[in-house]
């Protein structure tokens with residue numbers, strides 16, 4: 437089992453307090469109404485959670501991945517919608533950190549570190565999910581700009597984001613390849629950026645998962661992160677540190693469900709006793725704990741390796 441540091445325990449405690457006050461009372465209403473209250477973005481930004489992995493040298497909290505996962509877990513116990521805010525800027529910030537120039541780091545990371553800027557990452561397209569090399573969005577160089585055309589889908593917070601980290605082909609669009617994809621920071625106010633519909637999801641319903649369209653959208657060359665053709669590698673490196681945060685929210689929501697089930701088993705009575713006194717129910721609860729702890733062990737082994 438993970439041995440927590442004193443700082444991690446304090447951070448968990450303070451996130452638990454804020455979540456109990458600000459999120460728990462509205463978690464159900466958010467999910468049922470499908471509305472994401474924008475004030476939560478400020479609250480999570482002020483706590484440093486949205487921008488958790490941005491290093492201190494760029495004004496961020498400089499949390500390590502294990503700590504951010506512990507905090508994601510804590511929020512997800514109460515609301516999966518809000519856990520999407522934990523590390524939200526990770527996929528926008530990490531490519532800049534990995535391959536961006538010093539000027540780009542100074543410009544974007546310092547902005548994201550303020551915790552006031554929701555961002556999104558746009559990789560997936562209707563025909564290309566796991567197979568990132570098959571994306572067809574194109575970015576064609578024209579003087580000091582790129583002209584971007586394409587369609588993205590399932591983009592978390594896409595309709596709320598101020599900036600999108602967009603991945604598009606700068607070479608032959610039809611060729612599957614890892615060396616012809618580049619990354620761009622796109623201001624969502626840029627002409628040619630258009631929102632499609634938000635997906636109708638089975639859960640996490642307050643968090644928008646949006647379709648985005650890019651129609652002859654001109655983006656200046658200085659918004660291309662790093663060199664042309666390095667986007668695929670930067671995306672994969674960013675996923676390595678982003679996916680564990682999503683796994684942590686899955687562990688968190690399972691822990692939250694277990695706590696509710698345990699409380700109910702102790703309260704609900706049948707045949708003259710609480711249902712938790714029946715061995716069949718005890719087996720179910722024991723199985724839940726076993727699976728949660730197995731998932732947690734795998735997750736934190738992974739975060740320790742990924743840093």
Ligand SMILES: Cc1cc2nc3c(=O)[nH]c(=O)nc-3n(C[C@H](O)[C@H](O)[C@H](O)COP(=O)(O)OP(=O)(O)OC[C@H]3O[C@@H](n4cnc5c(N)ncnc54)[C@H](O)[C@@H]3O)c2cc1C
Pocket residue numbers: 556557558559560563564565566567589590591592593640645
């Ligand atoms: C809640 C949610 C939020 C998301 N947020 C974002 C976001 O913010 N930005 C973004 O760009 N994308 C986002 N996505 C998209 C997500 O990244 C894709 O759904 C994911 O990459 C899988 O792609 P796909 O859904 O097209 O499935 P596919 O890639 O078509 O896969 C279909 C099935 O085939 C399996 N499969 C695929 N390849 C292989 C293989 N080589 N071997 C064996 N099995 C395989 C998969 O495991 C899966 O079961 C989000 C998705 C969800 C559900």
